Amino acid sequence: MASSPILRFRPADALVILCILLLAGASLAPFLRNAAVEPATVEVWQNGVLTRQVPAMSQVTFEISGTYTNTVTVDYGKVAVTHSDCPTQDCVHTGWISYTGQTIVCLPNGVEVRLTGGGAEPEIDGVSR
């Protein structure tokens, strides 16, 4: 049975297929980059110095020592100060944050915990409280 001329493979087909594959790859690239190269990060700043960076998409608990001790819990994209021995407890009361651009502050310990989105624009520019 003779093949239909419509289905016959021509050199331009290769170019179209190549372009489709490249386009598919390119549209995935931003997600791959965000996931692998510039992940959303939990940053810990203490007295103006960046002291720790933790991938936001992880499950980890760590302590920040200083005048007081803050216990920070990271749980797959959200972060909270789950315990603190500071007097005001404002950091604990802030609860879980999950938007890039959000922060938790412990003034008595000079600590700021920031959720950043790598190089991406954060979802939230500021918070009124």
Place this chain on the structure above:
Amino acid sequence: MKRMCAAAVLCALLCGCAAAPAGEEGGQKRYEASFLTLFDTVTTMVGYADSEEAFTAQAQQIHDELLEYHQLYDIYNDYDGMNNLKTVNDNAGIAPVEVDARILDMLEFSRDLYEETGGRVNVAMGGVLSLWHDAREAGIEDPAHADLPDQDALEEAARHADWSNVVMDEEAGTVYLADPDLSLDVGAIAKGYAVERVCETAPAGMLISVGGNVRATGPKPDGSPWVVGIENPDGGDFLHTLYVEDSSVVTSGDYQRYYLVDGQRYHHIIDPDTLYPATRWRSVSILCEDSGIADGLSTALFTLSQEDGQKLLDAFDAEALWMTQDGELLYSPGFKAAVRT
């Protein structure tokens, strides 16, 4: 031929994917700075600049200006070579104090706001506020012995909060508290007022927040608005997120600066009628252009009914979001125009 066209179209699409990196607008990159040195709270600044050095210089300039306001309006600390509100309070009943114009201007603003809000925002009520401040500090330090201020002391302090005893002399540049038991506490408006004054000369296209008093000095460089979240008193997701371009968002809530006595929460916004923390609302957020007015209105509306609050909003061309004790959200007629989510 059709296939060649398809290939060309796909190639064009492919080139379109090479967009500018996120966080850059018109060649300018986004930067943030934060400071824990001002007004006993956290200050953040967001903006776009050609270089980190350029942004840092802008942020430092704003910080330094805010720091001067912070020191001038401080009622707890002395600073070398500076007469501030503590100096004024310390000289109550003794002598007029020569002060910076930024103190006189702010006090005039406060007196106007006192009159326009029917006395709901009274920075001359420092005696009452300091009793609560001291009780709160002691209660936070030693929760087992947390106690309320003495009722007689509160009532006595409230008798010394009369604006007629705040004597301002524009020509001499002095303030004199004619009642020796009167003291000033500008906590209800100082942050918002200082932010507003600093934003008059700050670069366009910045978002400045002093302890959650948020002020935008125009949209982002690409013309898009800033996104400001309103904190939920119970934590977790925001009550709303708003679009803000060149206005202020200020929130007063019962979840900030509080302490517990016998399991009951006592926060820092004192109703001038009851001399106790206002219990009408969980939080009130104000949206209006002037950050100082927004700050004052958030305190005033926190102690008022929705109806009386709305009258003030109408007078100042402002909008509000109220959260009731039951968690219900109430809106002024124009508030939802700014709501993003």
